[in-house]
Amino acid sequence: MSTSLDIRLKRANKVYHEGEVLAGVVVIVSKEAVQHQGISLSMEGVVNLQLSSKSVGVFEAFYNSVKPIQLISGNIEVVKPGKVPSGKTEIPFEFPLHVKGNKVLYETYHGVFVNIQYTLRCDMKRSLLAKDLSKTCEFMVHSQPQKEKLLPSPVDFTITPETLQNVRERSGLPRFQIRGRLNSTSCVITQPLTGELVVESSEVPVKSIELQLVRVETCGCAEGYARDATEIQNIQIAEGDVCHGLPIPIYMVFPRLFTCPTLETTNFKVEFEVNIVTVLHDDHLITENFPLKLYRV
């Protein structure tokens, strides 16, 4: 009874690019021979869009536009109905990752409202008495490297009470001055975000300085859209009352899966931003926002 079905991809990191061949083996392990009605593999790449609850009421009109978008699909029969011998059986397979028409394989991305996911599913059909077996496995797709050369776009910034927006009562603010620099807002996704920051003065001691990585996902089209910004991760870069005048490094690794090269399509958009958040001891929260552009090279 104990028959197991598994998919093993050739690449340990499960990362593939458009035009490459997704190769691996289907592994069947069983103590006795298994009778089956055929084993098949199906590969699929889908963009799932979802509306946030706050958008639902407003944009019911274009509900239709948020149905899943299929990027790629394929189906092959690996083994014809018959019998798999007892023991471990490995059946190799290959899927060429070719897209039809002018479709593009977007990079794998796990977000809140946008999900781009590639799966490989193996099914073993069996007689009525035995349950069908199936196994799903996700594989990653990295989009094609960008053709043109990426130019660094450094940003210098200064944060003082005066530079702040959205302040209710500017007079209640303690005095502070923070200067800094992001080495580039156009980032290579595999390289960390770098820069440095100097607390030049602060009336109230600093409690913490954090880097907040934010995704901005937009669903919809020209008629109307929902745009939501949510936090991916928050990385503390300084704790306590930092030494004034000392450059503090800004350093953040982009998490895999949760980030992808900045993506803009007709139906949806995935963009990223970083917030430099300074928390003062009196719980004042000072946020400076920087839009980022992520690339894969």
Add this chain to the structure above:
Amino acid sequence: SGSHLTAKMSAVQWHSRNRPYEAELAAGCLGAVPVEAGDYHPLKPITVTDTRTRRPGRKGSSSSSSSSSSSAPDPLSSMLDGTDPLSMFAAAAGDASVPTASGESGRKRREKEEEEGVGIDFEPWATKRSEILARFTTTEKLSINLFMGLDKGKAPSPGSAVSEKVRTRLEELDDLEEGSQKEMLNLSQQDYVNRIEELNQSLKEAWASDQKVRALKIVIQCSKLLSDTAVIQFYPSKFVLITDILDTFGRLVYERIWTMCSDSKPFPESFSPEDVNDTAKETCLNWFFKIASIRELIPRLYVEAAILKCHRFLSKAWVSSNLSNLSKLLMSAPLVICHRSLLAQIGMEVSPHLKDSLNRNFFDLLTTFQQVHSDSVQNQLLLQHVEIPAYLILYSPAVHWILQCVSYRAPEALLTEMMERCKQLGNNALLLNSVMSAFRPEFVAARATDFIGMIKECDEAGFPKHLLFGSLGRSLASADPPEADRLGILNEAWKVITKLRSPQDYINCAEIWVEFTCRHFTKREVNTVLSDIIKHMTPDRAFEDAYPQLQSVIRKILTYFQDFSVLFSMERFLPFLDMFQKDSVRVEVCRSIMEVFIRCQQEPTRDPVILNALLHVCKTMHDSVKIKTNIGIKCSLKLLLYCIFRRCKIVKSPCDETFVLISVKLCTCRFENPVLVFFCQTVNQLAMETRRVMRGNHSRKTAAFVRACAAYSFITIPSLTSIFSRLNLYLLSGQVALANQCLSQADAFLKASVSLLPEVPRSLSVDGKLRSSEGFLLEFINNFLSTLLVVPDHPEQGVLYLVRGLLNIIQDYTWEDNSDAKVRLYISALHLLAALSQENYLYCVPKVDSNETLYGGDPKFVAEINKLCETLIGQVLDHLKTLGREETLRRQSSLAFSLFSSLVAHADLRNNRLNQLAINLWSLSQRHGFADTRTSVRTLEFIKQQSRQPDMAHFSELALRLPLQTRT
């Protein structure tokens, strides 16, 4: 008086035979045969050949010296002086290292070190670790705050990238521990350490049961504890404890990835990233990504640092770039320097070649240093009631460690640059301190004068200066500054040290500088230093809190001054010793002095200064020995005392001796048997030595001295526990007193031993076994009897009162059943009595008139003896009669033969009754076939031979009347 004995009517009247002792000697003496050097003879002096390897410094690998001593070697001193196995081992190691260091293998080793980056001369973290743990302690209550499920909401779970399986597992874990916030308050330091150890264990368990996420969580939570600066005094220790956990974690991860690499064949220890398979690389990357997304700064840094070594699996370039990233990331947070030290530690481990990052690290640190004086830090310190100097000291291990890493095999230029930087920072004391302790002592020593200048310019408020001088002193203790500067340095340093107000600070610093003083200066300077220390430590009994340091001072002085005449000529040395007023410490100190003395003083000395001082030391030590003192310590002290007195030639002039004796007495009264026995022997030896010096003619002074010796023994002996030691010593001392013409003393000794005899138990334990005392007793009494020959009778007592007293004791003693001991002693006494009745005694004590001259063969005296003999013979005969039973016939025979022999030797057998008695005894001994034929035959031969002597013709007739038994 002999009332018991005289009562019985005896059948035989005694007549002693006249013994021409000199003629007998001449006739009976065998010529001595000289023994050749090579011949074996059991009585030849023991020759000891001892082969000892000389110090490794000598060129000739080892030379063996053979020394022959006239007496057996002193087992104790050989134990203490000899090369002990440990130092032999060390010497061997030293030997081994000398050639290799310069030879080819040395170069190879150096190359290997280059490869590894760190040589054996690098003080490893592990030693620092225990140092820190021991130094930074607290009595305040600590708390541990662990939020096991806290991460869930805030950051996207770092593990979710791996696979569905991990994701679900993670969620399960989260559910399991959601809100399982554990807060432990009021932990003592030990509790805290235990808790951390528990965490370490649970980390290992989690790892072993494949709960990697849980393991990571534990590590993160632990490193979070490092951002808590409450109870700041404990922080360095906390740091050490927690980095231990991190180390464990780093090792686990590394090992796991390493095993993933070895698919089938074992994976080599030295590998390059190309050898690593994709799965392993992917796992490794996963770890780094997971850790990179840890929200909080400190856990992220620490955990990343912990697994930094794993970069080896990815690429070489990674390591250096990440290290510099890490070092850049290290900013802010209180006590960030600790964090830096961790980096340096890991840096050293991963890639010791990357000195650049270390240097930059250090310079960054200099910049951050100003932070210490910021308001927030000050407020925090105020809150925790920590003074700035105390706070700064918390930094010292970290700064020290970094500097050690930086300066390790660093070029001079770099060190000079560092020094300059420190100067620029206004001679920051903390840094200066670490520079002095971390840089090579030679470097510091060469610039000692500069350093003193810098120390003087330091800000007084921040870092205590005595610590700075302490560090400088430590450097100078192991490396020598230029000769010309030395005195200046000492003066400058001591000027500051002597002004320290707190005794604790003072002694900590002074203790260090004593070494420098001893190393380069004479006893004069050391003496000055000692008197200064005494001056500082005496008020308010400050020394009570400084015993370890004071002991260390003594140790250092002993290391450099091994000539005791110099050592003890330091006036303040003994007063210094007086500061040790706690018994255990005082014993310890005295002991170390004595040990050094025994080691260094090979020849016996008679230098009065040494003797006086040493006696003072011994006395001090002795006074500190209490009943409670550990037996082991007592024993070792005994040995020491023994050895010391073997080394000292005490005899010099009688005056000194008396003093010495009194001191010796003072020194010993608390010690048990062996030492006391030794001293009694020594005192007796002293008396005999005096006698020899005076050629037997005591002056008034010496006579008084020998009497004092006797008095010493007389009062010491009763305190011995072993009864036979007492008896033998009484006897010995009696003999010595006699030899020194102290008649009444001798009398007292002998009387004392006689009156002690009834107390001898019938059995005593020898080596833990119960044995009959009879043998010992017989031996002693026989010995005693032979002494009695020369003891003149006391004028106020009756004739032979000592002999009578002894005989009475023998008679009343409860001997063992079925024992002939009593009778055998009677026979022995018979011999004595016979000897006493001679005209000229067999031996005499020069200048002492024995009974022979006192009585001059007075017939009354002889009659008295004869009467005693009759009684004794009667006693023996009575006893023989009781042995007539079958089972005692053998004893009867032997005893009869014994009495027969005595008669032959001592009795005048021309007397018919005695003659008849002898014949009867002979036949009694032969009658039942128990006589030893060979002895009988030889006795007969002897008698025949004797008959040829003048006046002995009657022996031939006697021989004819002695039939040998016939064997049936």
